[in-house]
Amino acid sequence: MASNTEHYTLAHAQFDKPVKILIVVAPYYKDIADQLVAGAKDEIEACGGTWEIVEVPGALEVPTAIGIAGRMSNYDGYVALGCVIRGETTHYETVCNDSSRGLTLLGLQGLCIGNGILTVENHEQARVRAEMTGQNKGGGAAAAALHLVALSRRWGGGRKGVGFVPARDEYRVASKTDTA
Template sequence: MADSEYTLPRPEFDRPVKLLIVVAPFYRDIADMLIEGAQAEVEAVGGTSEVIEVPGALEIPTAIGMAERLSNFDGYVGLGCVIRGETTHYETVCNDSSRGITLLGLQGLSIGNGILTVENREQALARADSTRMNKGGGAAAAALHLIALARKWGGQRSGVGFKPARDEYRLAGDLKDTPTA
């Protein structure tokens, strides 16, 4: 039942957050509703957002990956809508866009997935509408919660534990025989 769903309280931030909202606007009206919900959620925590558009849902993970390498955002929200059609293209787009976002998340990016995967337009409208299911707001909330976790744990990287490849080779001389530049 929809009315028994639990929603986490909004996270609080001691410094502002900046999110990139990546949208595939194939269904423009649905995309606009998703954006409205996402932006309202970001603004509710005092954050800011930038919106960019990409050709389709398959390009959302690529754009997020590029932004992570080339820009400066705390987190990301992927928004779009895929409505089942007559071919298997639906499964490809749904699975691969979701997989791409998941893989980026496993690399440490704070991402909320708001790509709707639905059977028909009515389902899409119910999920996109910010006064109903508000999946755009939900995706932004997911990204914000992950940003809060990253900030909570961000200061605990020195001295112990796994060091991702992007960290420097030498941390306080704890590695030997590593390449030097």
């Protein structure tokens, strides 16, 4: 069983300037979500960072909320938290795959995201993974986000993004009446 295996863990990320992290949580299983959030907060505070939390209805909405925040806010990184427990239908696969894919695509666009959305067979597996005295997957997701923020700062400072950049007011298109 993987829970009995010892894993290597990186030391806490270190920062010259404070880091601000957004925790996006889907509290569908509130007891599990609360444990994940506690672990994430603890890890962020251990690095001297600050955090804010927003709740969304389910795991599928987590990537969307992070994408919106990435475009419209000033967070350094993001922690995605939630829990998907297998049920009787194929909806489990859809939620697991699409939430993970959405987070991966956002990460490839330059957002620093730690994925702490648990995908498990039953509530007991979720509990063991969520508890801070257990596997502390919320803390692990926060650590991942923080390490990515540290790499981002090391390799280039501010986030420039990748790919399409939406037009902003300062980039208005000149019309024929603007030329003299």
